[in-house]
Amino acid sequence: MSITPVQFPSFPTAPTTPTPVAGADAIAPSLTSTNGVSGPSGSGEEFGSMVLDGLDRLEGLNDRADNLAVQAATGKLDNIHDYTIAASEASVATQLTVALRNKAVDAFNEIMRMQV
Secondary structure (H helix, E strand, O other), rough: OOOOOOOOOOOOOOOOOOOOOOOHHHHHHHHEEEOOOEOOHHHHHHHHHHHHHHHHHHHHHHHHHHHHHHHHHHOOOOHHHHHHHHHHHHHHHHHHHHHHHHHHHHHHHHHHHHHO
């Protein structure tokens, strides 16, 4: 019986030493527009694509766990540990997504409470 290595999703890990943000020099000049209003230009598209990519990954993890659950229930799954690992990965990814969503909602509510 051979043992296959576990493949975890590629979530970013926290760096041990501070590193400069890639492209920070290119973004900094675009924070002030010609009309004097400050704000990032074009970074909303990048953030939106990151969010959609993360949700697609979460959906893929849940689909894989669901498929393995069906295989385990029907007796077609040889290694039950594949299902338990996939279910754990999907659970952790869902918890992370919910925590990020909660922080985003908290930040939005805090911004809405600011005096203008």
